[in-house]
Amino acid sequence: MYIAIMGHGVVGSGVAEVISKNNSLIVKHNNLDSLEVKHILDLREFPDSPYKDKFTKDFNDIINDEDVKIVVETMGGLNPAYKFVKACLEAGKSVVTSNKELVAAHGYELLKIAGEKNINFLFEASVGGGIPVIRPISRCMAANEITRIAGILNGTTNFILTKMITENMSLEDALKLAQDNGYAEKDPTNDIEGFDACRKICILASLCFGRHVYPDDIPTQGITKITLADVEYAKNYGKVIKLLGTAMRSPDEKVCAEVSPALIDSTGPLANVNDVFNAVLVDGNAVGEVVFYGKGAGKLPTASAVVADVIDCAVSKGTKIGYTWGEAAENNLVSSSExxxxxxxxxxxxxxxxxxxxxxxxxxxxxxxxxxxxxxxxxxxxxxxxxxxxxxxxxxxxxxxxxxxxxxxx
Amino acid sequence: MYIAIMGHGVVGSGVAEVISKNNSLIVKHNNLDSLEVKHILDLREFPDSPYKDKFTKDFNDIINDEDVKIVVETMGGLNPAYKFVKACLEAGKSVVTSNKELVAAHGYELLKIAGEKNINFLFEASVGGGIPVIRPISRCMAANEITRIAGILNGTTNFILTKMITENMSLEDALKLAQDNGYAEKDPTNDIEGFDACRKICILASLCFGRHVYPDDIPTQGITKITLADVEYAKNYGKVIKLLGTAMRSPDEKVCAEVSPALIDSTGPLANVNDVFNAVLVDGNAVGEVVFYGKGAGKLPTASAVVADVIDCAVSKGTKIGYTWGEAAENNLVSSSExxxxxxxxxxxxxxxxxxxxxxxxxxxxxxxxxxxxxxxxxxxxxxxxxxxxxxxxxxxxxxxxxxxxxxxx
CATH class of the missing domain: 3.30.70.1150 (ACT-like. Chain A, domain 2)
Structure with missing residues (x-):
């Protein structure tokens, strides 16, 4: 089975590495004939890469290659990721992506094309990095009506809050430390203003409640207004402050989603999720509370989730196995103000x-x-x-x- | 799609209840024509049950019914569960079970029959009750070499230890309280001596490391020797005592598994798993540590895992989708003493x-x-x-x- 990878950044190079490193195990465990990277699309040069003979700068090399049945998209951003992914799906190639921005913006449309073509559009890595979240929710909890999801969905902000809570560090110092450790980017806006968490809760809400939820419709507040005074008061009230993405069903069957800081019980399952770890809590009407915990980002964790999706595509030999949801509907959402x-x-x-x-x-x-x-x-x-x-x-x-x-x- | 349920105890009646309660949601979300319980096998009488016209005392009503393609086994114990399950698989019916004793004793053989018949033998509910564990490990982590598993696999003992740790309650009083709350049976041996946890770690070790691990080969120690003095010393050393089932790869590629109490870091992801909750930690060579947390037992949580497996069987229309592993091998295991x-x-x-x-x-x-x-x-x-x-x-x-x-x- 041949695959192509679009984007050779942190996650994309991790995908190539995991497929290479664990190849014999993957092939054997999943009864595949083989699993091989045939093309890597990137505009940059990688003369020292072990995959150097696989690079191309031309998307046509991928879209026109009949051998390539599965395409991995790890470019990030909307352009040209959206155009390329859509073209791949329309050409009958299954696509696996780690791109939460893409799924949050165009998930419904891309899932619909995949459904029509009876192929897969999978994105386990887009939420919770390496933690299995999307598939357990969609398959293992297929028997439940999901009533609520709450997640610590952004490792950068969780690292900063952990330092504020456990070491009394100021937000500014903690952000600086996160940047020094490579956990936060130079421009940390997407993380600390909650935009990254917003995309992820949109994907989870769409999956759990059946209709696409767009980021623009979700009230989003980051951590920049939290002070050490708030952290201390919370502690004295038996709580910790975490940046939560939440989505729940309202009594009138609408969906209420938001991203904002929240005081949570210091003995609850999300309270001790520290540093760059992520966790997603799902509440089902039969199973009760279930929590998935692990590293929400990082090269190999995220790559391992991408490769798991690739394996699912390979094992299912192109037949649709994944999840789907409907288009957003007017009046589907209710404001958290209500x-x-x-x-x-x-x-x-x-x-x-x-x-x-x-x-x-x-x-x-x-x-x-x-x-x-x-x-x-x-x-x-x-x-x-x-x-x-x-x-x-x-x-x-x-x-x-x-x-x-x-x-x-x- | 018609199914049969063998055993109408706590879990079996929960399965009927979840299928009935969430029927329209299950059918819609999974594109099924229908999902209906046709027979329930139990020797007892249930004159007030809403399913009273579906009961039979004769296994032949199930095995001979061509309409029934999926059979749920929630009888527990080895006899007649083993005989019935084997017969169902040999007759080409997929089987879903919550019976950890059965899987730990005969998993290899039953998976082999299912593989030969190209049908499914699934047992998500046998470990961790309602928590999705087996499928996330087998599918979502397909890209990883798993190096270690550790689980709080028994809710009864975890409840007792939690009371000892947080309320300084004696083991005897905590056991009594667990029995009064229905968390422990009159004869609590299977729980407090670690036998239940042993079956579960055997299933996990078989799944993660590829060869059947039998309970008799695993050193198993329960919680009966733990005193409040030990709990206090552990606390002063920054640890808590939990009953852990563990399995890991030894440096020479053998498997080392055991069930016994362990001192774990009080800030780690398993330390705050309290009361009857369970959690399973899995360490993969790409993803790092991942933890699955939730209610490890109980009627509806366990039933929801069974029904998720039933849905997987129904969606896959009888084609093999599940996991498998090889027969136990001599020299595959290494003692924890080494x-x-x-x-x-x-x-x-x-x-x-x-x-x-x-x-x-x-x-x-x-x-x-x-x-x-x-x-x-x-x-x-x-x-x-x-x-x-x-x-x-x-x-x-x-x-x-x-x-x-x-x-x-x-």
């Missing part, structure tokens, strides 16, 4: 006692939290459960109180 | 100072641990890393020291 939640609130008051009275007036059952050495005029509390929109309005209206941080409880 | 490890040791000495000197003489680099209010003549320490057999011999030979607990570090 859902019940509790909020953590921290802010300042010129007259502490008066502000506390005002808070108690607005929120019967508000729980105040303290921390050592807090500024004299600082107040932090947890609201009772109510519709988020109403809570936000009430917080704004608290007399004599200037809120600085508002974070949801999960 | 592997490197560190040990936690607790014991008593009439002359503490003399005993400590003797321990230091035997074990250069031994780390002593203390606990509050320990008996005056109690000593606890961690050995350096060495071959386990040698460590055990050296511990026995420590002059003036009577060892009470010896637990491996993981």
């Amino acid at each position: 859902m019940l939640t509790r909020l953590y609130v921290r802010g300042f008051a010129s007259d502490i006692e008066k502000a506390k009275e005002n808070i108690k007036d607005k929120f019967a059952g508000a729980e105040f939290i303290t921390r050592e050495n807090a500024p004299e005029n600082e107040i932090a509390f947890i609201t009772p459960s109510d519709i988020k929109r109403k809570l936000i309005k009430d917080i704004e209206e608290i007399g004599n109180f200037d809120s600085q941080s508002v974070i949801r409880l999960f | 592997m490197l490890t560190r040990l936690y040791v607790r014991g008593f000495a009439s002359d503490i100072e003399k005993a400590k000197e003797n321990i230091k003489d035997k074990f250069a680099g031994a780390e002593f641990i203390t606990r509050e209010n320990a008996p005056e003549n109690e000593i606890a320490f961690i050995t350096p890393s060495d071959i386990k057999r040698k460590l055990i011999k050296d511990i026995e030979e420590i002059g003036n020291f009577d060892s009470q607990s010896v637990i491996r570090l993981f």
Whole structure:
């Protein structure tokens, strides 16, 4: 079986490496005749690569090669990945990608083409890197109605938050450390503003709830507003702050998805997911809570997920085996503002006692939290459960109180 | 698609319930024409069951029914489960089972028959209850050479240990509480002596390393010797005690498997798996550590795993899709006594100072641990890393020291 790889960056070169390194094991375990990389598409030169005789700069070498039945896309970005992937599928070649941006933007359309051609469009590596997530959700939980998904989907931000929580490091210092370690890019916007996590929760929500969810429709907030004060208050309330992508069914069968920081129980299964590790929690109506945990990024972990998809394509000999979902529908989504939640609130008051009275007036059952050495005029509390929109309005209206941080409880 | 269920106990009745409750979702998501339970085999009477017109006491009603292409076995035990399952497979019917005893004892033979008939013998529910473990390992990690597996595979013992660790409850009281909550049977031997975990690690080891591993060949030790003193010492050393099933490749490519308590890092991914939850850690040469976590038992979680396998059989229309492994081979296994490890040791000495000197003489680099209010003549320490057999011999030979607990570090 011949494959082609488009893009020889971190993940793409990892795919070539895993296929080469574990070749005999892969062929034997999966009863394949062979598995061989025939073309690697990249505009750059790799004169020292062990695959140097396989490189091409011309996409036509791949699309016109009848021998190539499976194409791996690890270029990243939308262009030209979208055009190339679509052309491959239309030419009857199964495609495996690690490109979450592509799947979040065009998953429905590409799955539809694959379905019509009875071939596969697989993207296990697009969420959770090497952690098996997509396939376990789609196949092993086929017997469940999924009610909720929540994930720590971005290793960079989880590394930064872990340093803030366990070492009291400032966000700036932790980001700098992440960059020094190669966990964060020079321009860390995609990670720290939550855009990367947003694409991943869109893919998971589409898969679990059956209709494409587009990133632009999902409220997305990163970690840049989180302070060490918030981390400390959370801790004193038995919680840790994590950047969560969440998606759940609302009572009226719509989907509510968002990416934002959340206070989670420090004894729960997601609380101890630290450093660059990712985890995805799935709640099914029969199985209950299931969590998948592992390295969410990195060359070989991500490559191993890509290769597993390639093997699935090879084993199924081109016949459609994967998942699918429908086009996005109007009114399929409901804003998280309309859902019940509790909020953590921290802010300042010129007259502490008066502000506390005002808070108690607005929120019967508000729980105040303290921390050592807090500024004299600082107040932090947890609201009772109510519709988020109403809570936000009430917080704004608290007399004599200037809120600085508002974070949801999960 | 018609199926039959053999055994209407906790899991079997759960399978009928999940298929009934989620029927429209299952049929739609998986493009099936229908999925219907046609026969339920049980010797008992269920006059109030919603499935009461489907019961039979005669296995021939199932084996002779050409309409039934998939048979679920949830009877448990080896007899008559083994005979019935074998007959079904030989008759060309795919079989799905939750019966870990059956798979651990006869997995190789039954997989072989299924392979010859080009049908499926699937058993996702036999390990980790509802947690997708078997399929993610076999398919999603197809690209990896697996180097190590470690699992908290038994919910009953994990519940007991959690109570000992977090509430300082004695083993006897915790067992009583587990029984009162329905987590432990009246005769808890299979759980607390590690036999249940042993069957599961055998299934995982067979799957990961390619040859059947039989329970009789695996050293198995339960939790009955663990005391609150050990729990406390472990805590003071930054560890928690868990009952682990482990299997790994030895340097000479053999398999080393065992079930026994182990001290694990309190910050690691298995340490916070509490109560009746299970978790399986898999280490692959490309993906690194991956952990699957969830409820390891219970009616609906286990049933949901069974139904997922049923769906896989239905979707694949009888064609073999599952995993397989070879027969056990002589010299495939290596005893854990021959592997490197560190040990936690607790014991008593009439002359503490003399005993400590003797321990230091035997074990250069031994780390002593203390606990509050320990008996005056109690000593606890961690050995350096060495071959386990040698460590055990050296511990026995420590002059003036009577060892009470010896637990491996993981």
